[in-house]
Amino acid sequence: MAVIDVVILGRSGCGKGTQARRLAERFGLAAVSPGDRFRELAATSSWTGQKVRSIIDAGGLPPYWLGAHLWLAELIDKIAPDQGVIFDGTPRRLEEAKLIDEILAWYERTNVHVFLLDISREEARRRLMGRRICEGCATLSGPVADAAAEQQCVVCGGRLVNRPDDTPEAIEKRLDWFDVDIMPLVHYYETQGRLTRVKGERPIEVVAGELAQAVATHLT
Numbered sequence: 613m614a615v616i617d618v619v620i621l622g623r624s625g626c627g628k629g630t631q632a633r634r635l636a637e638r639f640g641l642a643a644v645s646p647g648d649r650f651r652e653l654a655a656t657s658s659w660t661g662q663k664v665r666s667i668i669d670a671g672g673l674p675p676y677w678l679g680a681h682l683w684l685a686e687l688i689d690k691i692a693p694d695q696g697v698i699f700d701g702t703p704r705r706l707e708e709a710k711l712i713d714e715i716l717a718w719y720e721r722t723n724v725h726v727f728l729l730d731i732s733r734e735e736a737r738r739r740l741m742g743r744r745i746c747e748g749c750a751t752l753s754g755p756v757a758d759a760a761a762e763q764q765c766v767v768c769g770g771r772l773v774n775r776p777d778d779t780p781e782a783i784e785k786r787l788d789w790f791d792v793d794i795m796p797l798v799h800y801y802e803t804q805g806r807l808t809r810v811k812g813e814r815p816i817e818v819v820a821g822e823l824a825q826a827v828a829t830h831l832t
């Protein structure tokens with residue numbers, strides 16, 4: 613069977629983390645998720661960790677080279693000839709996209725596909741404002757009808773709270789960041805004819821089905 617490498621792009625709140633996890637499970641892809649690594653780093657007491665934490669808490673983005681450092685280590689560790697890789701949360705800068713191209717070319721991986729989970733800025737804002745995280749196991753859950761309602765984690769039954777980095781100011785910054793930094797990436801892949809747009813404002817199952825079908829097509 614062919615090996616496929618997948619890049620998923622999209623605004624914060626588009627559901628790319630969830631979709632990436634599903635694709636990884638379904639197709640046995642190794643997930644490279646620098647967002648998780650950043651949160652781990654931010655939880656350490658090292659100078660770098662504290663600096664990253666203050667940036668994330670303010671809704672900012674750590675520098676691209678630090679992200680590259682984190683996902684490079686993960687990628688080099690996980691990449692194997694018979695297994696595909698899925699990038700979730702990177703590239704976030706053009707430099708990183710070009711680096712990914714260069715690295716995958718060096719590994720002689722040519723079956724690389726890029727998906728954009730397309731949602732509007734308004735929808736992204738609505739989803740991020742309603743996002744909750746479990747105090748116990750850190751599972752994220754989507755917007756709830758009544759934001760003040762006490763909700764339980766579906767995984768462990770823990771209490772759901774606002775994610776500390778989901779303040780209104782931080783959310784607007786992240787929405788701006790997509791337009792400024794990610795749109796050039798979208799154009800980069802699109803002009804090369806490598807980008808597949810997937811309408812993200814649909815139920816998770818529908819989006820998951822379309823993504824799985826697209827990936828399966830490229831595996832045959």
Ligand SMILES: [Zn+2]
Pocket residue numbers: 746747748749750751765766767768769770
């Ligand atoms: Zn939980």
